[in-house]
Structure formats: structure tokens, C-alpha cells
Amino acid sequence: MRLVEARVQNYRSIIDTGWFSVEENKLILVGPNEAGKTAILQALQQLSSPEGVKELDELRDYPRSRYNDISTNKVQSSNITVVEGKFKIEETDNVDLPEGFGDCLYVLEKRMDNKLYHRLENSPPKVVYADISKDLKRLADHVDKPVDNELVEETTSFENKLSEITEDWVGTTIINETRAMLLDEWLELAFKRIDESNVTEEERFDRLKATVNSYKIEKQLLKVLGELVPTFVYFNNYARVKPLIHLEHLAQRIESNILDDFYYDYGNICLLKLLGFEARYLSDLGKAAANNLDGESWKKYRDQLDKRQYQLNAASVKLTTEINRVWMPDENRAEASRLRIIADGQYLKVVVEDEMGVEIELDQRSEGYQWLVSFFIIFFAEAEGKYKNAILLLDEPGLNLHALKQAEFRKTISRLGEANQTIYTTHSPFMVGANELDIVRVVEMVSREEGTKVHTTVTASDSNAILPLQEALGYDLAQQRNLVFEGLTDYWYIEAISEMLRNDNVVSLNDKIALIPAGTASKVIFYATILKSHNLKVAALFDSDPEGEQAAKQDNLIVLLKNTNIFQVKDFYQGSAKKVEVEDLLRDTLVVVAKEELGWDVMDIASSQPARPIADVFSSQIQDFSKYKLAKGFLRWARNNNAGALTGVEQEQWKAFIEKVNKALR
Structure with missing residues (x-):
């Protein structure tokens, strides 16, 4: 789940x-x-x-x-x-x-x-008394009728028994397990008095029986x-793996259930778990070298040593690969280090081998490197167990x-x-x-x-x-090429569509272009001015609504960027709607996504009103409509679909947009 x-x-x-x-x-x-x-x-x-x-x-x-x-x-x-x-x-x-x-x-x-x-x-709505009260009363009336001229005494009538059970119930009373058991017992007794030739009452009984006991379906599913x-696993202060472990001492602490230092021992125990060994086994193996072994015993001992070496080597390779992905992501760089786990008698050592082949203990590396090594050892050790x-x-x-x-x-x-x-x-x-x-x-x-x-x-x-978040965006701004636009949701659409089109080899947005949401149309000018003052290349995209139209036509922006670097959504939009926004470049897909991801069905209205911006259609039909929710729904959808899921017109519109931006910021 x-x-x-x-x-x-x-x-x-x-x-x-x-x-x-x-x-x-x-x-x-x-x-x-x-x-x-x-x-x-x-x-x-x-x-x-x-x-x-x-x-x-x-x-x-x-x-x-x-x-x-x-x-x-x-x-x-x-x-x-x-x-x-x-x-x-x-x-x-x-x-x-x-x-x-x-x-x-x-x-x-x-x-x-x-x-x-x-x-x-x-889940299906709970059964309430109003759902079954009429059928219960009709069944009670049926079974209370005389059988073979035998009158039912008032004190034992099924109608009275039913009244006792439901005395304080109202129409909205939920038929929970306790109430259902009382009714089920009543039904079982009533069944014996149903005229078996009366199909209507037989069906009523079956219907009541199934409805009253429907709680069992949910109960079993909950179980x-x-x-x-x-399992929710919380990491706060990651335990550190120490560079030198005395195996006999650790084995004794484990066997005595006396762990002197939780963080010290936890990290080391995880290292052993990753290697697939117990401390006692490795300790005894280290002692065996001092014993006089005969031929068969010596062969068995050598096999154990080889197994230990292979497992130590495999773990070292796995850890080195993962650590260098973070520490030295360029795999071709000469200074990439190699982590080695070495067994030496009663000691298990963790060392780092540099590009010259020099080995130094883990605790002589930086705090960041030690933390990273410890994180991966602990995570990999537990990943196949409680973290699975x-x-x-x-x-x-x-x-x-x-x-x-x-x-x-x-x-x-x-x-x-x-x-x-x-x-x-x-x-x-x-x-x-x-x-x-x-x-x-x-x-x-x-x-x-x-x-x-x-x-x-x-x-x-x-x-x-x-x-x-502001700093994260600011860090991303440190690019020579920048596209500034109005909103955060626009950022998500542009980023997601660019990725989809790139993956399908339709068109690729230059990966050196930073995408910068300004917040509003008026702030686009502010951002563009700052970026241009740093001699960076800048293009701007505006919605084709009144605010965007006005901002795009400001003289100081035109002087700053020139018309070739000022875009409006209408420049790429091929439909009949006016005052269009970025969402309209995905009009048909968003209608589908909204229904699949959010349960918002505006298909009929959208198709009957093609001249209306899609955001207006949503806001008029969906209570508490949010552009934010719609964009997030699209992002979830985009992660599981490729560019072929877009309509042909949408692909053409976005391809034209990306090609224009690439050209303006080349």
C-alpha cells in the first residue's frame, strides 16, 4: 500500500x-x-x-x-x-x-x-436502519400470521421481539456488528416460520440476511x-560505521545483549548484516588460522576464507558504486575513491583507497564522506529486511x-x-x-x-x-539562458511537456535554459530586467489574457528584450478560444486528465464551448477549482505517459513553442 x-x-x-x-x-x-x-x-x-x-x-x-x-x-x-x-x-x-x-x-x-x-x-455506504426497516416489519408481519390455526402469543411475536431490538434506533442508525448480530439471530428464528411456498418472503429473507451481514465483507477486508x-522507518542521527571493529568484543556484546554504545554497535552490526556474516563466525574464523589443521580441515578453512573474501569484495563494489554516484558523479574522474572492507584476524577494517592505491582509514576522511558511507551501509543492510x-x-x-x-x-x-x-x-x-x-x-x-x-x-x-524554495530557484537561475513566465503551474507544464517530447525524440528544449516562474505577469518584467543587467540571455512568455497582453506590450520590456524574445500563448495556440493561457495548449489532454486523476468531468461543456478558455470552463463547473490541483494531476499523469498520449495539435503547439524558445536563446 x-x-x-x-x-x-x-x-x-x-x-x-x-x-x-x-x-x-x-x-x-x-x-x-x-x-x-x-x-x-x-x-x-x-x-x-x-x-x-x-x-x-x-x-x-x-x-x-x-x-x-x-x-x-x-x-x-x-x-x-x-x-x-x-x-x-x-x-x-x-x-x-x-x-x-x-x-x-x-x-x-x-x-x-x-x-x-x-x-x-x-467504500460502499454503511447499512442504516432505514435501508431495511420496511422489509424487517413485513417479514415480522408474515411470520406472526397463524400457522395451522395456531396463534402466536403477543409476548413471543416476532414483531415485539423486533421492537425490543430496535427500540432506540432511528432511520440513520448504522447497522454495526453488534446490531447486525442481534438482527441475524432474529432472522434465523424467523426463517423457521416462513412459508416455503411464499417466494416473495423467501427472497425478502435472503435479501435481509445478505444486507445485515454485509459488515463482514468490510471487516475481512480491513483485517x-x-x-x-x-513500516515507517525514521532516520534522524544516522549511526556511524567505525573504521575498525574488534570481532570478538562485538560478538561477546551481542551474545550478552550488552551493547555499550547503540550508535557504534548498530552501524557495525548493519555492516555485518550487509556482508552476510555474524560477528561470532568471523571471530572464530580469525582464530582458526592459529590452529594446526589437517588436510580436510584446511580445505574447509580455505573455502570459508574464500567465501568471506568474495562477499567482502562484492559488498565493497556495491558500496563504492553508490557512493561515487554522489561523491564523484563523473565516473571518469581520476580521483574517484574505492571503499574496501578487509578482514584481518580479529579485526574488520573499513578503508578508502585513493587513485594512487593508498589506503586510509574511514575516520580520516571528511565528516560528509563518513556520513555517506554509513548511510548506504545501514540502508542496504536493512533494505531486504524490515525496510522492504x-x-x-x-x-x-x-x-x-x-x-x-x-x-x-x-x-x-x-x-x-x-x-x-x-x-x-x-x-x-x-x-x-x-x-x-x-x-x-x-x-x-x-x-x-x-x-x-x-x-x-x-x-x-x-x-x-x-x-x-526561493534559493533553489535562485540557484537554478545561474544560467546564461533564461525563460521567464508568469506562474508556478506554467513551470510544471513546460517542464513536464519538454521531458515528454524529449523522451520521444519529438523536440528537445535546450537543457541550458533555466525556467523561471515570476509569480505574475507584472513581475516578469522585473525578473527580465535583473537578468539582463547581468548580461544573461532572456526570453519572456505571457498568457494572452488582459494582464499578460498589457505586460507584453510595455515599451521598456520591448526595448529590453526585443519582440523576438517576447512570446504570448496565442502565438502557438491553434484553437478558437480567446484570452488563452498555458493550460489551453493542453486543452484536450487536461480535460481527460482532470477526469482520470481528479474526478472532474467537464468533457461535455468543454466540447460544446470551444471558444472558451479551458480554465474558465473548469472554474464554472468545479467547486473550489484550483489550477494548482489540475497541474499536479497532470504531473502525475505525465509520469506514466509519453508524448503520444497528447493530441496531434497539442504536440504541434508545444513543438512550435520549444523551437521558438531555443532559437531566441541559442
Whole structure:
């Protein structure tokens, strides 16, 4: 299952984050220190934590400013929801969903008393008393009729028994398991008095029986899904792998269950797990060399040594490959290092071999390099175990890495996210790609009274909260060629379409062109002026609405960029609509995407009103329409489709746009 939405309440600095969506592979939580990012990750882990993680403690975890509510029994721990998660059932879960449950979400909730509750969302509606009351009364009337002239006494009549069961029920009373069992017992007794020749009452009984017991379908499904919940694994202060491990000492500590230093031993135990050996085995193997061995014993000993060497070498190669992807991404650079794991008697050593073949211990390398080595050893060691069906929660990963290596490590996290859904926090602009703003959630705490909030759009009232995003874009601006346009959603469309067309060899946007959302049409001029003042090449794109038209025709912009570098959406649009925006270059596809991804059906209106901008069609038909939601829906769709999924006209429009931009900024 995959987490699609989450909400944290009543936890430390958090009063209520509100529901926030979680991306399919990777989600980035951005915000300043003390905003509550760590608290969000720690609370999420409580949904399904690995063995050994501390449970919730009302004294430590309930918001301190409200603790008096608990101490005075104003609220009870059993009624305090701390964290909720909504999970989507995927094909790989191999769950045979009953009819009507195809679109359901599994919702898991944990309360302050550490009790877990689950339910289904988007499942068939619950059976209520109004759904079955008439049939129940008619069946009661039928079975109370005399049989063979034998009158039913009033005290034992089925109508009276039914009245006793449903005495305090109203039409909206849900037929839960307890009520269903009472009705089922009543039905079983009533069945014996049904005239078997009466087809109508036989069918009524069957219908009531199935409806009353329908709760069992959901109950069984909840049980199955409860066993599929991923484990939430939280990394905060990554344990370090030490460069020299004394095997006998470690084996004794493990066997005695006395681990002197958790972080020291945990990292080293993970290293052994990655290698596929136990400390005791390697220690005994190191001692065997001192013994006098006969021929057969010597051969067995040599085989064990060879096996050890092969496994050490395989692990060394795997780690070296992954580390150099981040540390030295250019594989042809001579200074790329090689990590080596060496067994020497009672010692297991981790050394780094440089380009000259010189070996130095791991702890003599930089803090960033040590952190990276330890991260990969621990992750690879656990990946096939408790992390196999896991959601990774990374708190400020790569903090010790240089800025440019953080950018490379970001790609590593993307690879991790393909196998394990990953959520990480950061306040570093280098851990947020300029093309990843759609998978960012901004975390801020305006005041202690309001607590931590998670914004579902890239916005915040505190400018410090979105500083990493601004800096991430600013870092991306350091290009010789820049295309400036109005909105963030325009950025997502341009980026996604460019990638689709490039992958299908239709046309390729020059990868040296930086895409820069200015925010509004008026700010495009401001951005263009600054960039031109630094002698950078600049082109501007405006919507063809009144604001965009006015901005595109300003004399100072024309003097600055010349007409050849000022574009409007209408320059590429081939339809009949007026006042078009970037969305209109994807008009037909967005209508399909909106229905598939968001459940917004405007197909009939859009086809009957071709002269109307598509954003206007959506806003008139969809309550609380959001361009942001539409663009995000398109991004999800684009990741699973190629350029051939676009209409021919759309491909032509975007091809013309990209070719014009490439020419203007060549």
C-alpha cells in the first residue's frame, strides 16, 4: 500500500497540521528550524513503527500548553487522535477487492493511548436502519400470521421481539456488528416460520440476511489490509560505521545483549548484516588460522576464507558504486575513491583507497564522506529486511555534505523512492530541485497557539519557511539562458511537456535554459530586467489574457528584450478560444486528465464551448477549482505517459513553442 494523505494532531508543537497529500515516490517537507518538521516525521512513524520504537507518552508528547486538559481529565487519551494516514491499495498488494470497494482508501489512526483504529474511505455506504426497516416489519408481519390455526402469543411475536431490538434506533442508525448480530439471530428464528411456498418472503429473507451481514465483507477486508501497512522507518542521527571493529568484543556484546554504545554497535552490526556474516563466525574464523589443521580441515578453512573474501569484495563494489554516484558523479574522474572492507584476524577494517592505491582509514576522511558511507551501509543492510515494505522518513539527510554533493544525493533519494516511498525534511536549497516544487510541502509555525501547519500549496505567511524554495530557484537561475513566465503551474507544464517530447525524440528544449516562474505577469518584467543587467540571455512568455497582453506590450520590456524574445500563448495556440493561457495548449489532454486523476468531468461543456478558455470552463463547473490541483494531476499523469498520449495539435503547439524558445536563446 502507498500513503496518499496524512494528518498529525495533538503532538508536541503540532495542534493540527491539516490533511496534506503525499507524493507517490518522494515528498519534501521544507521549513525553518523549530517549525515542527521533525515532529511530523516522528508522529508519522507511530502509525506503524519498527520494533523498539518508543510508544506515545501523554506526558512527553501531548502539547505542553494543553497538558492541563489531561491532568484535569477534561480530555481522555483514548479520545485524542495523534496521527492519521490514508493508504491506496495497489496491484502489487494482490488484494482481491470485493465489488464496490475498488476505489476505497485504507485509513489508519493512532490515538494518544497507543490504540490503533482503522476504517475504509470511499467504500460502499454503511447499512442504516432505514435501508431495511420496511422489509424487517413485513417479514415480522408474515411470520406472526397463524400457522395451522395456531396463534402466536403477543409476548413471543416476532414483531415485539423486533421492537425490543430496535427500540432506540432511528432511520440513520448504522447497522454495526453488534446490531447486525442481534438482527441475524432474529432472522434465523424467523426463517423457521416462513412459508416455503411464499417466494416473495423467501427472497425478502435472503435479501435481509445478505444486507445485515454485509459488515463482514468490510471487516475481512480491513483485517487483510491491516497486515499490509508499510513500516515507517525514521532516520534522524544516522549511526556511524567505525573504521575498525574488534570481532570478538562485538560478538561477546551481542551474545550478552550488552551493547555499550547503540550508535557504534548498530552501524557495525548493519555492516555485518550487509556482508552476510555474524560477528561470532568471523571471530572464530580469525582464530582458526592459529590452529594446526589437517588436510580436510584446511580445505574447509580455505573455502570459508574464500567465501568471506568474495562477499567482502562484492559488498565493497556495491558500496563504492553508490557512493561515487554522489561523491564523484563523473565516473571518469581520476580521483574517484574505492571503499574496501578487509578482514584481518580479529579485526574488520573499513578503508578508502585513493587513485594512487593508498589506503586510509574511514575516520580520516571528511565528516560528509563518513556520513555517506554509513548511510548506504545501514540502508542496504536493512533494505531486504524490515525496510522492504517500508516508508522512509529522513530527517535533514545529507546535512554534512557539501552543497553540490547534496544536489547529487538528492538524486539518490529519488532512486530510493522508486522502491520505498520517501519523505524527508530539509532547509537546504540544494536538497530541493527546481523541478521538484510540485512535491514540496511547506511547514511553518506562525505562533505556538496555532502550532505547526503543513501547506498543500507552495506558500507560507512566514518568508523564512519558503526561503529554501526561493534559493533553489535562485540557484537554478545561474544560467546564461533564461525563460521567464508568469506562474508556478506554467513551470510544471513546460517542464513536464519538454521531458515528454524529449523522451520521444519529438523536440528537445535546450537543457541550458533555466525556467523561471515570476509569480505574475507584472513581475516578469522585473525578473527580465535583473537578468539582463547581468548580461544573461532572456526570453519572456505571457498568457494572452488582459494582464499578460498589457505586460507584453510595455515599451521598456520591448526595448529590453526585443519582440523576438517576447512570446504570448496565442502565438502557438491553434484553437478558437480567446484570452488563452498555458493550460489551453493542453486543452484536450487536461480535460481527460482532470477526469482520470481528479474526478472532474467537464468533457461535455468543454466540447460544446470551444471558444472558451479551458480554465474558465473548469472554474464554472468545479467547486473550489484550483489550477494548482489540475497541474499536479497532470504531473502525475505525465509520469506514466509519453508524448503520444497528447493530441496531434497539442504536440504541434508545444513543438512550435520549444523551437521558438531555443532559437531566441541559442
